[in-house]
Amino acid sequence: MSTSEIHPNVKRVIYTEKEIKERVSELGRQISQDYKDSKNLVLVGILKGSFVFMSDLVRSIHLPNTNVSLEFMSISSYGAETSSSGVIRIMMDLRTSIEGKDVLIIEDIVDSGLTLKHLMELLNHRNPNSLHTAVLLRKKEGLKVDVPVRYMGFDIPMVFIIGYGLDFAENYRELPYLGELKEECYKK
Numbered sequence: 473m474s475t476s477e478i479h480p481n482v483k484r485v486i487y488t489e490k491e492i493k494e495r496v497s498e499l500g501r502q503i504s505q506d507y508k509d510s511k512n513l514v515l516v517g518i519l520k521g522s523f524v525f526m527s528d529l530v531r532s533i534h535l536p537n538t539n540v541s542l543e544f545m546s547i548s549s550y551g552a553e554t555s556s557s558g559v560i561r562i563m564m565d566l567r568t569s570i571e572g573k574d575v576l577i578i579e580d581i582v583d584s585g586l587t588l589k590h591l592m593e594l595l596n597h598r599n600p601n602s603l604h605t606a607v608l609l610r611k612k613e614g615l616k617v618d619v620p621v622r623y624m625g626f627d628i629p630m631v632f633i634i635g636y637g638l639d640f641a642e643n644y645r646e647l648p649y650l651g652e653l654k655e656e657c658y659k660k
């Protein structure tokens with residue numbers, strides 16, 4: 473990628489399209505292996521951030537003997553800030569029951585861990601057969617709560633990331649790579 477193709481508000485590219493593609497394919501292979509005996513696998517994408525990761529990940533999953541279905545939930549905690557409000561709002565819930573099914577939550581990023589922790593508690597109460605998580609990015613130093621991530625793309629430093637579905641104040645989701653947002657874009 474030439475520098476001219478990088479968005480002017482991106483300080484540096486953290487992972488290129490190619491690096492993301494390779495890692496996501498690996499995760500898909502692992503998931504396909506682990507769920508090969510599952511009857512029903514429900515992939516639950518958390519909107520909006522996970523939509524790009526989810527669309528690439530599902531196409532790397534090959535489970536010919538499993539009913540694989542997709543569901544979405546919409547959750548919001550960040551608004552136009554760069555740190556979690558800690559208040560998680562469910563804007564859209566699942567449309568079907570997950571009782572007795574294997575459920576895999578698909579998230580773009582775990583930062584404080586508050587969103588995923590809250591979600592796992594919520595979905596566990598609905599009696600799935602199993603409940604696990606696939607997360608593209610994790611900021612290990614940002615974690616405020618312990619939350620289990622079964623399939624993890626990359627551990628990243630404490631910088632604000634945009635692109636590949638991740639936003640700042642709803643912008644930059646369309647960038648095909650993962651980049652660090654320039655500090656001057658959010659520090660006043």
Ligand SMILES: O=P(O)(O)OC[C@H]1O[C@H](OP(=O)(O)OP(=O)(O)O)[C@H](O)[C@@H]1O
Pocket residue numbers: 518519520521522547548549550551556579580581582583584585586587588638639
């Ligand atoms: O670990 P946490 O500190 O809770 O942060 C992670 C959550 O924050 C982001 O969602 P956001 O509220 O920005 O909604 P979005 O996916 O629509 O951008 C991200 O997509 C995760 O869901």
Ligand code: HPA
Pocket residue numbers: 550581582583631632633634638639640
């Ligand atoms: O670094 C981030 N970028 C975008 N969204 C986020 N939500 C939590 N952390 C981040």
Ligand SMILES: [Mg+2]
Pocket residue numbers: 521550551638639640
């Ligand atoms: Mg966001």
